[in-house]
Amino acid sequence: MAKVKMATDSKDWISERSFAIDDGTGRNLNVCVWDQPGDDVLGMIARCPKVVQTMSELLNGEVYHYHSKLIMKDPHTGAAHVWHQDYGYWYQGGCLFPDMGSVSIALDKAYPENGCLQLLRGSHRAGRVDHIKIGDQFGADPKRVKYYQEKMEHINVEMEPGDAVFFHSNVLHTAPQNNSDSKRWVFIVGYNRADNSPAFNSPHPTYNPINMVDNSAIKECQKLVDFEGKKFYLPSY
Template identity: 50%
Template structure:
């Protein structure tokens, strides 16, 4: 289902939208962030030195690389305000049916002609290993750049979240979901290319199978992906992502009013290359 956000308003999640999310595993909100907000986001990404210091390169089986930057706590910069704002975090709270907290955020960057492919996977295929007992979790893909078929937009298997968690591991030389199970699910779950303009957002369930192709275009594909967990699903073990931490939600105008582009203190960046807790797991990229 697709809806369009009217800037400045509250984003009301109707029963129809909840039903569509539960049936399909995702909800697309067009124009969730306006052009002025996007310009601030781009400046924050370019000027935030700590973002680039914590960049981690991921290779696909063909040797093409994508960049990932991951942090555990929202912080108080532009992206922190975005992750904490009502139209984003509050929407996740309504879709998941209970209080949520910020599980982590990341950038995934596919540079022109080099940005790598991602295998089919579910986010919960990895997160359950972190002690999250229930799939009461979700991710939002916010397009900072245009995302289309040419530069490797997300592809989803509509309704595949209802199949439950699929086993994840090393299949066919790639880390991801069980290839044979995915091929069977393709017979029942329609494949959708999620093409988005800057400012559009895809809210998707943690068990929704998704993938993306190589960026074969001349344009960068930058995505901002905050992930949320329900308070009631507080992990039962410690991992590289946080247990329940109260989320200080902010109003929808917080991004427009924020002028912090460079102070990234307290975000808890992850050294993805050296984290022992994930070396044996599949890399959870998009």
């Protein structure tokens, strides 16, 4: 994790390429998103077998890099990420099937007080839930989420730096506001199955095979940060 921390502690490049999303209470969630994994240390994580092959096994087929992102919650100011499914967004981007998933890697210790990831176990079986505007975010219909909360186990995903959790694109999840003294940053890589390339309207890439690297490339990588070809995403709102 040392190189990853060094890369993400260089905040100038992040602030120039990130955007804020209001959670409906006046607090902002800061996000930095890019489309291609790149050749730096974060790109090595997104391209290494222990991540890519695990996701391929979970989704039962070849996957490609859909996007990577940093989500940043600073102490006492970090906003909530409302209840949602990733496929709630990706469906709008022309992906016809929910054969997609994410790996969320903790850069800081994550626990309930600083807004750790929360999810409903087994909620991927519910199918896609309608999403509505909540602040600057699109969240799953709160009335429907309430019913799922009554039927499914609610898990706080507490993590140490370097821990990772893989989850399906239809899993209902949230992350509350950070009201603690510590920051909570997370690196997330989204993957799409190769045969699910967006049919229309996609803000993110169509199928492009991943140029795999060895697992050792993460430690061996000499490029902490490299912007070439990454194509950072900024919303139009």
